[in-house]
Amino acid sequence: MASLKDLRNRIASVKATQKITKAMQMVAAAKLRRAQEAAEAARPYSERMGAVLANITQAIGGGGDAPALMTGTGKDDVHLLIVCTAERGLCGGFNSQIARLARDHIRRLLADGKQVKIICVGKKGFDILRRDYGSMILERVDLREVKTLGFVNADAIARKIIHLFHQDGFDVCTLFYSQFKSVISQIPTAQQVIPAAAAAATAPETANGGNAVYEYEPEPGEILSDLIPRNIAVQIFRALLENAAGEMGAKMSAMDNATRNAGDMINKLSITYNRQRQAQITKELIEIISGAEAL
Amino acid sequence: MAEAFKFELVSPERLLVSEQVESVVIPGAEGEMTVMAQHAPVMTTIKPGVVTIKAASGKEDRYVVFGGFADILPSGCTLLAESAVHVNDIDRADLARRIQDAKEDAADAKDDVARSRAEQFLSQLTTLEGALIPA
Numbered sequence: 001m002a003s004l005k006d007l008r009n010r011i012a013s014v015k016a017t018q019k020i021t022k023a024m025q026m027v028a029a030a031k032l033r034r035a036q037e038a039a040e041a042a043r044p045y046s047e048r049m050g051a052v053l054a055n056i057t058q059a060i061g062g063g064g065d066a067p068a069l070m071t072g073t074g075k076d077d078v079h080l081l082i083v084c085t086a087e088r089g090l091c092g093g094f095n096s097q098i099a100r101l102a103r104d105h106i107r108r109l110l111a112d113g114k115q116v117k118i119i120c121v122g123k124k125g126f127d128i129l130r131r132d133y134g135s136m137i138l139e140r141v142d143l144r145e146v147k148t149l150g151f152v153n154a155d156a157i158a159r160k161i162i163h164l165f166h167q168d169g170f171d172v173c174t175l176f177y178s179q180f181k182s183v184i185s186q187i188p189t190a191q192q193v194i195p196a197a198a199a200a201a202t203a204p205e206t207a208n209g210g211n212a213v214y215e216y217e218p219e220p221g222e223i224l225s226d227l228i229p230r231n232i233a234v235q236i237f238r239a240l241l242e243n244a245a246g247e248m249g250a251k252m253s254a255m256d257n258a259t260r261n262a263g264d265m266i267n268k269l270s271i272t273y274n275r276q277r278q279a280q281i282t283k284e285l286i287e288i289i290s291g292a293e294a295l
Numbered sequence: 296m297a298e299a300f301k302f303e304l305v306s307p308e309r310l311l312v313s314e315q316v317e318s319v320v321i322p323g324a325e326g327e328m329t330v331m332a333q334h335a336p337v338m339t340t341i342k343p344g345v346v347t348i349k350a351a352s353g354k355e356d357r358y359v360v361f362g363g364f365a366d367i368l369p370s371g372c373t374l375l376a377e378s379a380v381h382v383n384d385i386d387r388a389d390l391a392r393r394i395q396d397a398k399e400d401a402a403d404a405k406d407d408v409a410r411s412r413a414e415q416f417l418s419q420l421t422t423l424e425g426a427l428i429p430a
Binding site for chain 2: 038041042044045046048049051052055056150151154213214215216217218222223226227230233234237
């Protein structure tokens with residue numbers, strides 16, 4: 001049985017932990033708002049980009065002059081996975097969910113006899129995947145120093161990928177990130193970015209541009225070869241932003257849980273403490289009274 | 296008074312401009328063009344340069360864009376810029392850094408196609424810098 005002093009210390013330490021988790025929750029809430037705003041501000045661009053891409057794909061009609069990034073290499077042997085996770089932990093199952101999805105995907109590819117390469121964005125995903133698939137990780141992109149996520153960061157990653165593609169480094173590229181649905185629900189998602197043909201086909205048609213006859217300046221093929229790399233960067237940017245918002249949402253609910261748990265623990269410990277104190281007082285009283293009666 | 300149409304300037308980070316305008320001057324890849332209402336549908340890439348917007352209220356605004364493309368329809372015009380800043384907020388140091396990057400790209404280029412593209416981009420940037428400095 002713990003002594004009174006032990007219990008007192010224990011309660012104090014749990015209280016201190018609760019204060020920390022509470023503060024972390026509030027910080028996460030503030031950051032979440034900012035991340036959500038950033039994700040929303042970026043939405044018009046990616047939407048328009050999707051619409052324009054759909055338009056131009058229609059114009060070309062799958063002709064022979066579509067760039068390789070669009071049509072792929074015609075093979076399906078080497079897969080590149082870009083796994084985007086958070087830089088920090090303490091956000092519930094957020095990172096492990098993404099990593100699990102990626103791991104399932106890798107296992108399936110390996111079972112089919114494909115070759116797998118991995119680029120990790122974010123430290124946590126790297127830590128998890130390194131254990132099982134360390135030899136397949138080509139590179140790890142560190143965004144820890146980055147205060148506010150800019151398009152430049154995404155563009156740098158996209159450039160790396162495209163460069164690798166042109167060196168015949170891979171055939172299919174899939175992006176793993178967590179889709180931000182709400183504060184309490186983030187859905188790990190896999191999205192194919194190269195070849196882009198599949199992605200463009202699912203882009204929503206816009207009402208105003210669906211059937212307009214465009215003039216192209218320069219040629220559609222040339223615009224397309226300019227557009228596709230940019231679109232890849234935009235996709236990655238969007239994934240990073242959604243991830244940032246998702247991380248903060250997950251952290252917020254994880255810290256909320258932790259604060260509540262700490263509260264429960266303090267209650268329980270206080271009850272034990274009070275009981276023990278009362279027991280001790282009773283015991284001392286009995287000792288005094290029985291001593292007085294003996295006289 | 297010319298007819299007004301809807302113009303939007305979007306960068307990956309945010310929507311910069313969305314308003315009714317009279318005319319917009321766009322630095323197209325194959326030359327500058329002025330877009331007014333009822334323009335034929337055109338899609339063009341843009342080079343680094345200055346976009347001049349004449350709002351329906353008569354106010355003129357200028358933005359510096361670094362590449363991107365424009366989607367022009369009779370009913371409106373959308374400019375998707377890789378990065379865009381208001382002409383008053385342009386950061387000289389940032390521009391200098393971009394020029395430096397472009398120079399390195401040109402030096403690192405492996406084949407002729409890549410080199411000529413990088414050099415073209417560099418010359419566009421230096422022209423832009425020249426146009427901005429006295430302003």
